[in-house]
Amino acid sequence: MMFMKNGLVSHAPFTFSGTNVSECSSYVYPGREINLINDVAPELSRRNRVAWRAFKSIGKVVRSSKNARPCAHLFDSTALPALTYASKTWSLRRQDERSFGVIERAGERTLLGVSLVTQVREGIRSSDLRQRSKIKDAVLYAKQWRIKWAGHVIRMNDNRWTETVSDWILRNVKRTAGRPLTRR
Numbered sequence: 807m808m809f810m811k812n813g814l815v816s817h818a819p820f821t822f823s824g825t826n827v828s829e830c831s832s833y834v835y836p837g838r839e840i841n842l843i844n845d846v847a848p849e850l851s852r853r854n855r856v857a858w859r860a861f862k863s864i865g866k867v868v869r870s871s872k873n874a875r876p877c878a879h880l881f882d883s884t885a886l887p888a889l890t891y892a893s894k895t896w897s898l899r900r901q902d903e904r905s906f907g908v909i910e911r912a913g914e915r916t917l918l919g920v921s922l923v924t925q926v927r928e929g930i931r932s933s934d935l936r937q938r939s940k941i942k943d944a945v946l947y948a949k950q951w952r953i954k955w956a957g958h959v960i961r962m963n964d965n966r967w968t969e970t971v972s973d974w975i976l977r978n979v980k981r982t983a984g985r986p987l988t989r990r
Contacts, residue, residue: 838892846896847905854909857889861913868917877917878940885913886947893948894955899989906944914939 820827832841832848839849861868864880871877889909896902914935915922925935936943959968 836892838895846898846902849892849896850902850905850909853889853891854905856891857885857909857913860888861885861916869919874918874938874940881913881917881939881941886942886944889944890948890951894952896948896952897989898945898948903945906948910941910944911935914941917941 820829832839834840834852839852841848861881861884864884867880868877889906898906911932912922914932915925917939918935920930920935924930925932962968
């Protein structure tokens with residue numbers, strides 16, 4: 807058994823039923839890596855590995871097919887959901903969006919059989935590869951899922967914890983004046 811704690815908790819050892827419980831800085835909870843600083847980068851690298859595993863499962867079919875549309879459909883139905891799993895709860899920064907783009911462009915190149923060296927040497931733009939591959943944009947897909955999830959939470963009316971947590975307001979903390987700092 808392990809637990810996580812923030813800076814507000816004392817550094818005393820934690821015991822449960824007489825057993826010492828060890829402390830951890832991150833853990834995986836139903837498919838998503840959760841850490842103290844709520845950083846999405848480790849989760850993105852995990853999702854990248856999972857997406858490549860999913861993509862390799864359809865690799866033979868993709869390599870043997872010359873038609874881009876069924877390959878794109880396979881990519882969109884296997885690798886893209888694996889890449890964006892739990893993205894409803896992410897707050898994506900620009901650098902996270904760029905990471906998504908890098909992962910997706912690598913998948914497009916593999917889908918079309920174009921190496922990075924060939925792409926650079928022949929001056930093929932990534933937008934041209936996107937048009938040829940016909941796969942969905944991962945960042946847009948993740949953002950749409952987030953909006954869909956927000957709609958579900960708004961329509962909930964059975965007092966589940968998701969609604970309670972979303973509407974929760976700290977009573978003893980005052981927000982500082984001015985515009986919040988931009989996340990980078």
